[in-house]
Amino acid sequence: MTGVTRSRIPALLAGLNGPQTLGNSRLFWVLWLAGVAAFALLPCVASRYQVLTASNFFISAILALSLCLIWGFAGILSLGQAAFFGVGGYAYGIVGINLIEATGESGAALVVGALAPALLAAAVGALMFYSRLKGVYVAILMLVVSLLLGLFMRQTADPAYAIGGAYLGGMNGLGPATASDPSIPNLTLGFGELVAEFDGRGRSFYWLALGALVAVYLGLRWLVNSSFGYLLVAVREDERRTETFGYDVRLIQLGAFCISAALAGLAGALYTAWGTYIHPDGFSVGPNILVVIWVAVGGRKDLTSVVVATLSLSWISIELATWGEISLLVLGVILVAAMLVAPEGVFATLGAWFGRLMVRSRRRPAPPPTAAAKLGAAR
Amino acid sequence: MSAPILEVRDVHKVYGGVRALNGLSLSVAAGEIHCVVGPNGAGKSTFFKTLIGVERPTTGQVFYKGQEVTKLPAFRRARLGLSVKFQNISAFGELTALQNLFVPLRRNHRKADIPARASAVLARVGLAGVEDTPVRQLSHGQQQWLSIGLSIAAEPDLLLLDEPAAGLSSEETARTAELIRELNRSGMTVVVIEHDMGFIRSLRARTSVLHYGRLFAQGGFDEIATNEDVRRIYLGAA
Ligand SMILES: Nc1ncnc2c1ncn2[C@@H]1O[C@H](COP(=O)(O)OP(=O)(O)OP(=O)(O)O)[C@@H](O)[C@H]1O
Numbered sequence: 143m144t145g146v147t148r149s150r151i152p153a154l155l156a157g158l159n160g161p162q163t164l165g166n167s168r169l170f171w172v173l174w175l176a177g178v179a180a181f182a183l184l185p186c187v188a189s190r191y192q193v194l195t196a197s198n199f200f201i202s203a204i205l206a207l208s209l210c211l212i213w214g215f216a217g218i219l220s221l222g223q224a225a226f227f228g229v230g231g232y233a234y235g236i237v238g239i240n241l242i243e244a245t246g247e248s249g250a251a252l253v254v255g256a257l258a259p260a261l262l263a264a265a266v267g268a269l270m271f272y273s274r275l276k277g278v279y280v281a282i283l284m285l286v287v288s289l290l291l292g293l294f295m296r297q298t299a300d301p302a303y304a305i306g307g308a309y310l311g312g313m314n315g316l317g318p319a320t321a322s323d324p325s326i327p328n329l330t331l332g333f334g335e336l337v338a339e340f341d342g343r344g345r346s347f348y349w350l351a352l353g354a355l356v357a358v359y360l361g362l363r364w365l366v367n368s369s370f371g372y373l374l375v376a377v378r379e380d381e382r383r384t385e386t387f388g389y390d391v392r393l394i395q396l397g398a399f400c401i402s403a404a405l406a407g408l409a410g411a412l413y414t415a416w417g418t419y420i421h422p423d424g425f426s427v428g429p430n431i432l433v434v435i436w437v438a439v440g441g442r443k444d445l446t447s448v449v450v451a452t453l454s455l456s457w458i459s460i461e462l463a464t465w466g467e468i469s470l471l472v473l474g475v476i477l478v479a480a481m482l483v484a485p486e487g488v489f490a491t492l493g494a495w496f497g498r499l500m501v502r503s504r505r506r507p508a509p510p511p512t513a514a515a516k517l518g519a520a521r
Numbered sequence: 522m523s524a525p526i527l528e529v530r531d532v533h534k535v536y537g538g539v540r541a542l543n544g545l546s547l548s549v550a551a552g553e554i555h556c557v558v559g560p561n562g563a564g565k566s567t568f569f570k571t572l573i574g575v576e577r578p579t580t581g582q583v584f585y586k587g588q589e590v591t592k593l594p595a596f597r598r599a600r601l602g603l604s605v606k607f608q609n610i611s612a613f614g615e616l617t618a619l620q621n622l623f624v625p626l627r628r629n630h631r632k633a634d635i636p637a638r639a640s641a642v643l644a645r646v647g648l649a650g651v652e653d654t655p656v657r658q659l660s661h662g663q664q665q666w667l668s669i670g671l672s673i674a675a676e677p678d679l680l681l682l683d684e685p686a687a688g689l690s691s692e693e694t695a696r697t698a699e700l701i702r703e704l705n706r707s708g709m710t711v712v713v714i715e716h717d718m719g720f721i722r723s724l725r726a727r728t729s730v731l732h733y734g735r736l737f738a739q740g741g742f743d744e745i746a747t748n749e750d751v752r753r754i755y756l757g758a759a
């Protein structure tokens with residue numbers, strides 16, 4: 143490596159590293175790159191079914207990261223994160239069905255899939271945070287919002303529930319309103335002549351989902367290590383104290399909540415594009431709790447841990463599914479054991495432990511890029 | 522004496538059945554150091570909480586710089602130049618010292634200037650060099666100093682310090698007193714709650730005695746220290 147690249151790389155990573163994330167060393171990033179590369183190459187060796195399944199895992203990981211931001215960093219537990227996922231999914235489908243024939247692409251639908259839940263979050267969040275609702279009440283209120291949305295979507299079997307060419311379809315899920323309307327489109331991105339279609343069952347979609355996960359992960363790393371990230375942690379630790387420094391804590395919470403909802407919505411939109419299918423069951427208790435489990439088991443305060451946990455748990459549950467009835471029991475035992483052994487999260491605990499080991503094994507550890515250096519670099 | 526920067530009129534604060542403040546009226550002149558003493562449970566901390574706005578008085582009014590702020594939320598009062606160090610340590614344990622200081626400094630300074638400013642504040646409270654240490658790894662005394670540093674970093678016009686010397690050694694306590702005098706000389710009004718009478722004496726400031734949620738006595742330190750009634754409530758409370 144030449145001297146120039148040696149000095150450039152830390153500068154590039156500076157914005158992504160900091161005390162709010164585990165894994166800031168060069169070794170971490172080398173392993174990280176190796177991991178991403180391995181996933182990128184997976185379709186060359188894996189079966190079509192495995193590729194398809196892994197695409198969905200990446201989408202789940204984006205959803206988990208969205209909860210990690212508000213729960214792990216801002217200290218707001220929501221039991222209704224699947225509501226934003228579902229709203230994003232429906233929004234993608236509705237806009238996609240209506241626009242695909244006119245514009246030939248569904249990128250706008252993807253954008254609406256992220257924006258619609260952010261708007262919902264702005265409305266619900268404003269109500270919650272401005273009435274100073276706290277803790278378990280926020281968690282439960284969000285679950286109620288999700289259940290209500292599910293309840294509403296279930297009773298939309300009447301053909302009157304059509305938005306343009308999209309028919310909400312009640313228990314059957316979203317579909318075309320008439321035989322002449324298109325069904326939920328594949329994700330199709332591009333301008334004019336240059337259009338790429340990503341079939342949810344194919345490799346291209348797999349790479350797209352992987353890219354989206356990497357982008358969301360890096361974006362959130364940057365966010366939590368930025369000044370907004372410090373404020374989120376400050377609010378998590380002591381809301382009142384943060385307020386006495388002149389910050390309207392409600393706005394900070396609302397901001398994080400909307401970003402989180404947009405990411406969950408993005409995941410939902412990708413999910414709908416993946417299976418060209420969206421159904422009211424996504425709003426029920428199960429999916430909501432599942433997200434909380436992914437985040438809690440890995441370590442809610444660390445982004446990397448949440449991704450690793452979500453991918454591992456999703457994979458384990460697919461593997462276990464072939465065992466039949468007993469699979470749920472085994473999964474339950476794994477979860478309970480994980481929570482008992484490492485209440486702060488399995489991978490977060492392992493990561494912290496490994497980090498200390500590395501520091502001890504070197505006589506003079508390379509200091510992690512300091513916050514001071516970072517702020518200086520931002521100049 | 523100059524115009525009051527702060528005034529509370531007939532403030533009551535009731536928690537369930539407890540009357541934490543019971544008709545407190547008190548004013549603080551701009552530019553002074555003002556000490557507040559009183560037995561445990563006299564309502565001193567509650568007084569501060571109603572000043573900064575994290576608690577609303579049950580009845581009564583609070584004025585700051587001539588403006589009524591009784592119903593103003595805490596973040597708006599902070600923006601008017603009020604800053605507080607609460608009684609318990611209130612630095613953010615999971616942030617580094619520099620990130621902690623980022624919170625008050627970010628409001629008034631450009632991002633690029635913050636590291637230098639933060640280091641200056643840390644040096645001022647005797648914590649030079651701990652910038653990148655997570656706060657939970659600092660000692661009790663260091664965290665106490667950082668809590669003070671945070672409230673100073675906000676560059677307030679009126680600084681409220683609730684027991685700044687608690688848990689500090691006598692040498693550190695003397696340094697705290699010196700810091701308060703220094704801040705005051707630069708124009709800051711400082712209100713200090715303390716139990717340490719040596720510390721209060723060293724500030725040589727006007728002193729208010731709170732008892733059962735009201736103003737019991739007020740005067741110079743010597744006046745208060747020799748007041749028989751004040752001695753009686755302190756002994757009675759002990
Ligand atoms: N949040 C609360 N809920 C119920 N009672 C409270 C609350 N805060 C304070 N009190 C009560 O109000 C009274 C005054 O409390 P405060 O903390 O203001 O006293 P203080 O003068 O600061 O005492 P100390 O010297 O021990 O710090 C006490 O009896 C206390 O128990």
Ligand SMILES: [Mg+2]
Nearest residue numbers: 565566567608
């Ligand atoms: Mg007190």
